[in-house]
Amino acid sequence: MNIGVCAKISPHADARIKIKSDGSGVDTKGEKLVVGDYDEYAVEEAIRTKEAHKGAVTAFTVGATSDEKLVRSGALALGVDKAVLISDDAAVNAGPLGTAKLLAAAIKEAGCEIVFTGKAATDDGNSQVSAMIAELLGWAQVSQVTKFAIEGTSFTATRAMDAGVLQIVSGSLPVVITCEDGLNDPRYPKLPDIMKAKRKPLSKIGAGDLGLADVAATSSESNFAPPPPRPASRIIEGDAASAAQELVRLLREEAKVI
Amino acid sequence: MFQLTEDQVDLAEAVAGFCRETLAPTVEADDEHQVFRPELFRAMGEQGFLGVPTPEEHGGLGLGYFEYCVVLEEIAKVSASYAVTVAVNGLPQVILGQFGTEEQKAEWLPKLAAGEALGAFALSEPESGSDAGAMKTTAERRGDTYVLNGTKFWITHGGVADIYICMARTGGPGPKGVSAFILPGDATGLSFGKKENKMGLRASPTVELVLDDVVIPAANRIGEEGFGFNVAMAALDSGRITIAASGVGLSQAALDYAGVYATERKQFKKPIIDFQGVSFMLADMACKIESSRLLVHKAAWLRDQGLPYANIAAMAKCVATDTAMSVTTDAVQVLGGYGYTKEHPVERYMRDAKVMQIVEGTNQIQRLVIGRHLKRGWMR
Ligand SMILES: Cc1cc2nc3c(=O)[nH]c(=O)nc-3n(C[C@H](O)[C@H](O)[C@H](O)COP(=O)(O)OP(=O)(O)OC[C@H]3O[C@@H](n4cnc5c(N)ncnc54)[C@H](O)[C@@H]3O)c2cc1C
Numbered sequence: 001m002n003i004g005v006c007a008k009i010s011p012h013a014d015a016r017i018k019i020k021s022d023g024s025g026v027d028t029k030g031e032k033l034v035v036g037d038y039d040e041y042a043v044e045e046a047i048r049t050k051e052a053h054k055g056a057v058t059a060f061t062v063g064a065t066s067d068e069k070l071v072r073s074g075a076l077a078l079g080v081d082k083a084v085l086i087s088d089d090a091a092v093n094a095g096p097l098g099t100a101k102l103l104a105a106a107i108k109e110a111g112c113e114i115v116f117t118g119k120a121a122t123d124d125g126n127s128q129v130s131a132m133i134a135e136l137l138g139w140a141q142v143s144q145v146t147k148f149a150i151e152g153t154s155f156t157a158t159r160a161m162d163a164g165v166l167q168i169v170s171g172s173l174p175v176v177i178t179c180e181d182g183l184n185d186p187r188y189p190k191l192p193d194i195m196k197a198k199r200k201p202l203s204k205i206g207a208g209d210l211g212l213a214d215v216a217a218t219s220s221e222s223n224f225a226p227p228p229p230r231p232a233s234r235i236i237e238g239d240a241a242s243a244a245q246e247l248v249r250l251l252r253e254e255a256k257v258i
Numbered sequence: 259m260f261q262l263t264e265d266q267v268d269l270a271e272a273v274a275g276f277c278r279e280t281l282a283p284t285v286e287a288d289d290e291h292q293v294f295r296p297e298l299f300r301a302m303g304e305q306g307f308l309g310v311p312t313p314e315e316h317g318g319l320g321l322g323y324f325e326y327c328v329v330l331e332e333i334a335k336v337s338a339s340y341a342v343t344v345a346v347n348g349l350p351q352v353i354l355g356q357f358g359t360e361e362q363k364a365e366w367l368p369k370l371a372a373g374e375a376l377g378a379f380a381l382s383e384p385e386s387g388s389d390a391g392a393m394k395t396t397a398e399r400r401g402d403t404y405v406l407n408g409t410k411f412w413i414t415h416g417g418v419a420d421i422y423i424c425m426a427r428t429g430g431p432g433p434k435g436v437s438a439f440i441l442p443g444d445a446t447g448l449s450f451g452k453k454e455n456k457m458g459l460r461a462s463p464t465v466e467l468v469l470d471d472v473v474i475p476a477a478n479r480i481g482e483e484g485f486g487f488n489v490a491m492a493a494l495d496s497g498r499i500t501i502a503a504s505g506v507g508l509s510q511a512a513l514d515y516a517g518v519y520a521t522e523r524k525q526f527k528k529p530i531i532d533f534q535g536v537s538f539m540l541a542d543m544a545c546k547i548e549s550s551r552l553l554v555h556k557a558a559w560l561r562d563q564g565l566p567y568a569n570i571a572a573m574a575k576c577v578a579t580d581t582a583m584s585v586t587t588d589a590v591q592v593l594g595g596y597g598y599t600k601e602h603p604v605e606r607y608m609r610d611a612k613v614m615q616i617v618e619g620t621n622q623i624q625r626l627v628i629g630r631h632l633k634r635g636w637m638r
Contacts, residue, residue, distance in 0.1 A: 073268050188276045191306030191319055191329075194268050 001055035001150075004112035005046035006103055006130070007075050009067040010036040010123035019224045026123065026224065033067070035074030038118025041179040044186040045148060046116045047079040053150060058110050059083040062091050062099045068202060077189035077197035084110065088206030095217025100132030105210035108137060114155075115176045119144055134176040141176040142169050146183050259559050260552075262328065270328050276305055277336040285337050288461040289606055292453075295461075296376065296418060299343060303373015307333070307344055312351050317368030322562035323496070327503035327554055334507025338610035339461035341507060342617075345500035346414045350377035350423045352496045353438070357481045357489050362440060366421060378419035379497075380410040380441070380467055381490050387412075388623050390425070391433035391487055395469060397426035404428075404439065404479065406472040409451070416465025417450040419443050424469075425490050428483045438486035440478040447472035458609030495568045497618045499561065502554045502571070502578035505614045509547045509582045512589035512607045516540065519602075520592055536592060543585045550578035569631040576624040579614035586611040 011017065012032040020027045035043060046057045059075040061067055065087045076083055086102045094102060107115055117130040134141035146166075147158035150173075159167040160180055189197070207215050236243045236250075251258045262270065280301060288295065302308055310326040312318025319325070326348070334341035351370050354362050369375035386392040395408025406426050413422070422441040429435035441448065451466030480489055517540055520531035530536045557574040560567035586608040590597035597604045615621045 069264065073271075077268075077272075188279070188305065189268075189272045190304065191269055191272060191310070193306075194272055195265070195319065198265070 001049065001053045001114065002110065002112050003046050003049055003055055003057045004060060004107050004110060004115040005039075005042050005057060005075070005080065006060050006115065006117040006133070007035045007039040007043055007071065008118070008121045008123075009033050009061060009063045009070045009074075010121055013037055013122060017226075019226060023224045024222060033070055035070065036118055036122035038120055038122070038179055038181070040074070040118070040186045041181065041183045042116035042118045042177075043075050043078055043080060044184045045177070045179055047187075048184060049114070049116075049148075049150060050079070050081075056081040058112065060086070060103050060106050060110075062086045062094065062102050064092060065204060068204070071202065072197045072200070073189065073194065076200045076202070077194045078187060079193070080200075082201040083203075085202060085204045086206065086210070087204055088208070090207035090212075090215055093217060094207075094215040095219060096126050096128040097132060097218060098215030100129045100136060101212055101215050102207060102210060103129065104133045104136035105212055106205075107133065109210065113173045114150070115139075115174075117176060117178050119178050119180050130176050130178045137174070137176075139174045139176055140171050141178065142171075143178040144180040145177050146180050148177060148183065259324075259555060266325060266328050269325055270332050272305070273307060273329050273332040274335070276302075276307075277333055277340075281333070281336050281340060285461070286600075286603075286606075288339075290460075290600075292455070292460045292463075294339070294343075294415075294418065294463045298340065299347075299376055300373040302333075302340070302344065303371070308347055308373050309351060309367070309371025311348075312355060312367055312371045316355070316363055317371040318351070323499055323558035324555060324562055327499065327506075327558045330500055330503040331507035331510070331551075334504040335511040337461060338504060338508050338607075338614070339459050341504035342414060342459060342462050342501075345497060345504060346379060347377040348500060349379040349493045349497055350421055353379075353423050353480060353489055353493045354440075356492060357438070357485075359477075361477070362480065366440070370421070375420035376415055376418060376443075378413055378415040378422045379490075379493065380413050380416075380422045380424040382412045383409060384411045388620060390490065391436065392431075393425060393427060393436065395424075395426040397428050397437060397439060399428065399476065400473075402476050403473050404476055406439070406441070406447075406469045406474065408469050410467040410469070412454070412464055413467050414462055414464055416463060416467055417453070418463060422467070423480070423489075423493070424467075425486045426469075428486075433487035434484055436486035436490070437483045438480040438489040439474060440480065441469075441472065441474060445472045445474060457612060458606070459613045460609075494618055495571050496561065498571045498575035498624070499554065499557045499567075501614055501618045502550070502557065502574040505575075505578035505582035505611070506547060506551045506554055508607055508611055508614070509543070509550065509578075509585040512582075512586045512604055512611075513540065513543045513547060515602070515604055515607075516543070516589040516592035516597075519596075523593075530592075539588050539592060543588055546581040546585060550574070550581045553577050569628060572619075572624040572627040572631075575618065576621045576628070579611070580621060582611040582614055583608075 012034050015031045018027045050057050057080045059080045071083045084106050120127040142157040144159050145157045146160045149156050154172045156170045236246050309318030314320035330341050370377045383393050397404040397406050420443045424439050424441040427435050428437040447470045449468045454464040521529050523530050553574040557571040589604040
């Protein structure tokens with residue numbers, strides 16, 4: 001099976017986010033970068049699919065040329081076989097639609113039958129790209145998947161809906177699977193695989209190599225600002241019974257959440 | 259050598275991630291109840307932590323002692339017991355790699371490096387610790403076999419190991435009468451005495467071996483008869499680097515814990531780190547750790563270059579483990595009364611640090627080794 005996985009390099013979930021002085025975006029200089037949280041599930045599921053059904057996994061990343069190291073440590077070292085890093089200026093400045101066009105073209109060229117992506121990127125959290133890839137390729141897409149299996153050319157995916165409701169979706173390949181928290185337990189790279197990952201094939205290409213001329217963002221972002229500081233927490237005094245009563249009252253009357 | 263390469267940083271991060279998620283949750287309870295988990299050892303084998311300097315053709319990673327130290331430091335930040343497990347399991351690998359026959363290497367190295375076999379090293383006895391050359395355990399040649407009799411004390415992994423490198427006397431008194439043997443864990447006549455109830459390193463089993471007419475094939479001897487003490491000392495020269503690296507990890511964990519605590523704990527309306535008395539203590543801890551790490555890295559580097567390293571390894575062991583003792587003690591001090599309780603890990607760090615000044619040659623013995631090296635240089 002020819003399996004693809006899209007992995008975006010984003011700041012680590014514990015990173016202290018700094019905003020550029022002109023407010024034009026987030027300053028990731030000196031920040032610890034990793035394959036995004038949800039994309040980790042996608043990488044893991046792609047590898048498990050390969051282990052169960054044979055074949056090979058290709059990782060696709062739109063990002064900076066310096067992302068190579070992180071694609072190696074965060075995907076190739078775990079068992080992904082090769083990687084495509086789309087990293088020219090056009091790619092770096094592509095918006096969600098442009099990114100999806102680049103990824104869809106690269107996926108098509110690689111001949112994948114199934115593609116895993118994270119539910120959202122850890123940084124901008126747009127949740128747009130996977131649906132767009134599916135649309136551009138004319139494939140099915142299943143979002144928020146927490147359980148997944150393939151049999152022959154058909155698949156069954158469980159979606160986590162609100163309020164604990166599960167929806168089971170089945171269909172046939174090709175498909176884009178968008179991975180949700182809890183789908184699997186991502187593995188750690190084994191030390192020998194870290195060494196081997198340095199030698200695995202990784203091709204760096206640009207938008208032009210995929211025959212795409214215009215992938216520039218159609219919207220722009222500005223005025224980034226930190227969230228307002230959190231108000232100090234409040235301690236409710238008293239014994240457990242009366243404190244609980246007071247807590248419920250505050251949640252209902254002040255916070256109006258229940 | 260003054261900065262980790264990208265590859266070494268990747269190794270360190272992979273080890274740290276595994277230890278944080280898989281090892282850390284077991285540490286507190288296993289310290290309390292003295293539990294060793296063979297499944298954690300095997301998992302470390304699967305991750306590739308166990309044969310870092312063992313050649314690739316024998317199932318290891320084929321890297322240097324430098325990388326080995328980087329890995330051990332990360333493990334020791336989470337658990338000194340498992341750092342010692344990795345270090346002790348490394349001793350049979352370094353011994354067989356250096357002195358073993360091709361058959362001995364082929365049989366044991368891949369298993370030890372993969373975590374399919376747990377290794378141990380049996381030198382000490384009830385009456386011979388620092389003076390290991392005075393051991394009493396005997397190995398008597400009978401045809402194609404040796405028959406071993408005696409008692410080994412303080413054996414890490416005793417009772418759970420699959421292979422012990424056991425030193426026993428085949429000749430006259432003193433170090434020259436000692437030979438080294440591969441003693442399988444399931445050998446007939448091998449039994450286990452008491453498991454020590456220890457102050458620290460409590461997830462690492464320390465057990466007495468009783469050898470009562472244990473028969474092993476003569477092919478299990480490592481090197482010539484009478485060569486066993488050299489085997490043991492060569493292993494300890496390398497082993498000292500690994501204990502030193504573990505000491506650095508333990509110290510770093512203690513400093514990091516104390517440092518974060520000191521920025522959060524307030525007295526007299528200020529974080530205590532803003533009192534010079536506390537920040538100078540943290541600064542001294544950091545200075546000692548940094549210099550220990552440099553010494554450990556130098557010892558490992560010398561070994562990797564094929565240069566003489568025994569003297570620097572002894573210095574590294576001494577400095578890094580004396581540092582671990584002082585830094586962990588100060589970490590408890592930074593936490594005050596809270597540091598003295600099991601609510602915080604620093605009291606465990608302090609208990610674990612103590613043993614590092616004792617194993618693989620006490621720090622007095624390290625100084626004796628260093629002094630002898632110095633004297634040799636000065637003698638005309
Ligand atoms: C947790 C633990 C795990 C261990 N694991 C192993 C293992 O796996 N395999 C193994 O073979 N052994 C192991 N040992 C044993 C360890 O190597 C010995 O405890 C150590 O060598 C010291 O020997 P001893 O305890 O008999 O102390 P002794 O040799 O009796 O020393 C007592 C004191 O005298 C000092 N002293 C002795 N001789 C001199 C001298 N010439 N000059 C100055 N001071 C001196 C020592 O430094 C020490 O302070 C382990 C010990 C412990 C505590």
